[in-house]
Amino acid sequence: MNSEVANVITKTISNHDEELRSLSLKIHNNPELGYEEYKASALLADYLEDKGFAVTRGAAGMPTSFIAEFTNGKPGRRVAFCSEYDALPGVGHACGHNIIAISGVACAIAIKALLEQNLLGGSVSLFGTPAEEGGNGKGRFLQNNDFQKRADVALMIHPAPVDSIVGPALAIDSAEIEFFGRSSHAAHFLARAVTRTQLVELKSKLEKCFEAAAVATGCQVKISWLPQGPTEGLCYKQYMEEEGVMFPSPEKASEITSSSSDFGKVSYALPSIQPAYKIQTEGPNHTISFEQAARTKNAHVATLRAARSLAKTAATVLLDSNVYKEALEEFKRGKSQ
Ligand SMILES: [Zn+2]
Ligand SMILES: [Zn+2]
Numbered sequence: 535m536n537s538e539v540a541n542v543i544t545k546t547i548s549n550h551d552e553e554l555r556s557l558s559l560k561i562h563n564n565p566e567l568g569y570e571e572y573k574a575s576a577l578l579a580d581y582l583e584d585k586g587f588a589v590t591r592g593a594a595g596m597p598t599s600f601i602a603e604f605t606n607g608k609p610g611r612r613v614a615f616c617s618e619y620d621a622l623p624g625v626g627h628a629c630g631h632n633i634i635a636i637s638g639v640a641c642a643i644a645i646k647a648l649l650e651q652n653l654l655g656g657s658v659s660l661f662g663t664p665a666e667e668g669g670n671g672k673g674r675f676l677q678n679n680d681f682q683k684r685a686d687v688a689l690m691i692h693p694a695p696v697d698s699i700v701g702p703a704l705a706i707d708s709a710e711i712e713f714f715g716r717s718s719h720a721a722h723f724l725a726r727a728v729t730r731t732q733l734v735e736l737k738s739k740l741e742k743c744f745e746a747a748a749v750a751t752g753c754q755v756k757i758s759w760l761p762q763g764p765t766e767g768l769c770y771k772q773y774m775e776e777e778g779v780m781f782p783s784p785e786k787a788s789e790i791t792s793s794s795s796d797f798g799k800v801s802y803a804l805p806s807i808q809p810a811y812k813i814q815t816e817g818p819n820h821t822i823s824f825e826q827a828a829r830t831k832n833a834h835v836a837t838l839r840a841a842r843s844l845a846k847t848a849a850t851v852l853l854d855s856n857v858y859k860e861a862l863e864e865f866k867r868g869k870s871q
Contacts, residue, residue, distance in 0.1 A: 535773075535846055536853070539653055543845045546647040547640045547838055554636040555834055557581060561632040562829045565621030568665025571598040574619035575662050578635060582660065585643055594678040599671060600662035601680065602642060606649040610656025611858060613848040614685035615641045616797065618666045628820050629667065630693035630813065630828035633837040637691050638662075640841035645848055654852045659684045663796075672796045676803050687805045687851050687861065690797060691840045693828065694810035695818055697779055698787035699771050709737075711744055715753030734785060769850050769857065770809050773843035779812075790818075805865040807847070811840035 547554075561574045575591070575598040583589045587602035617638030618631040642660035649658065661681070663671040675681055681688055709725070725736050741757055748755035771781060781787070787810075797808045813833040817823030827833055851858050 535850060536653075539648060539849050539853070540846060542647050542651060542653065543644040543842055543849065546644045547842055547845070550640065550643060551838065553581070554640055554838070557639065558632045558636045558834060558837075559829060561619055561635055562627045565626035566619075567623060568620040568667055568669035568671070569596065569598055571619050571664055574598075574635065575600055575664065578617060578619065578639065578662055582639065582642070585646070587642070587646070587660070594674045594680055596664050596671060596674055598662075598664040599675070601684070602660040602662070603657060603684065604642075604646045604649060604659075605657035606652060606655060608649075608652065608655030610654060611686045611852050612657045612659070612684060613645060613852060614659045614661055614681060614688045615844075615848070616661045616663050616672070616688065616690040616800075618663055618671075618690075620665050620667055620669070620671075622667055622820060625820065625822055626825050627828050628822065628825035630819070630824060630833070631666065633693055633813070633828055633833055634690070637837050637841040637844070640838060641689070641845040641848060644842075644845040645852075648849060648852075654849065656852050657684070658848075661688075666796055670796065673799050676799055681800060681803055685804060686858070687848070688800050689806060689844055689848055690808050691837075691844050692795060692797075692808060692810050693813045693819075693833065693837065694790075695812060695815050695824075696787045696790040696810065697774065697781050697812045698784065698810040699781065699807075709740075709757055709759045712756040712758075713748060713751070713753040714756070715748070715751065770807060770843050770847040773846045774809075774811075774840065777839050777843065779839070801868075805861040809840070809844075811836060813837070 557577060560577060564573055566574055579589050579591050579600040582602040587604050590601045593599045593601045615638040617635040619635040620631055621627050622629060638660050642658055645658040648654050661675060665671045725733060725740060744755050744757055795808060800806050813827050813836050815824050815827035
């Protein structure tokens with residue numbers, strides 16, 4: 535990646551480190567349940583307005599939502615990030631949405647800085663999405679076409695006990711299936727499951743089906759699973775690895791975490807990624823250990839590192855037409871299955 539772009543991202547996020555830490559702790563100290571996040575959404579909306587974003591509050595009929603937007607008026611692609619800020623009943627911020635909130639803010643101000651310095655054209659928006667836990671904040675934005683109107687790609691990260699490119703969204707692998715025999719032909723195939731573990735099981739079932747079909751028709755079959763993951767997802771992994779993060783295998787990662795997210799809905803509407811990033815924690819998401827971990831300095835540092843990588847991924851999508859084209863192709867393939 536262009537080193538000037540990378541430097542602006544790193545510098546902008548580090549210049550806002552203390553302010554972001556303070557936003558995160560304020561949200562953590564005052565947990566609010568889904569659709570009741572009045573203080574958290576106002577805190578973030580005020581902050582973003584102060585930073586020069588055009589902020590719409592109460593978007594898509596949700597009093598605790600917002601959309602913050604910025605463009606330099608130059609032609610280009612449009613990226614969206616998401617901030618969540620709802621807590622869980624009884625256990626407060628046990629899903630770490632206080633740090634998701636600031637990861638979205640960090641990414642949005644980093645891309646805004648690139649736009650202001652005319653290092654790229656296009657726009658950035660940050661969606662404040664209420665009620666991830668059991669609600670339908672992102673779904674309401676989608677019904678209102680808010681993502682579709684404003685963004686070519688959507689990105690967000692989620693804290694977890696493990697780094698994983700698949701994240702809490704759906705796991706997808708694609709394969710090239712070739713039949714050799716009387717009438718040989720090839721097909722492209724996509725397997726989709728909620729978790730990596732389920733996907734591994736699904737894949738072995740599918741392989742057996744294809745083999746049975748080959749036997750039944752007197753053909754031979756060659757199944758090649760293709761390298762997995764959206765293109766932008768792969769950039770994110772690369773940027774994280776450049777910062778010294780080591781990813782376990784997807785199978786290992788899904789043993790450790792298998793949370794789900796309403797961001798999956800967004801991934802059906804436009805190309806998007808939601809990697810999970812590791813914070814140091816004794817227990818998984820939705821436990822008191824995770825609630826305590828989500829307010830540590832350690833988790834804050836991990837959050838800003840993942841946010842830097844996500845902002846670099848977004849900048850790559852904005853700058854590199856080929857990366858965007860590949861992401862779009864992959865999205866269309868996924869949708870047609
Ligand atoms: Zn959760
Ligand atoms: Zn969550």
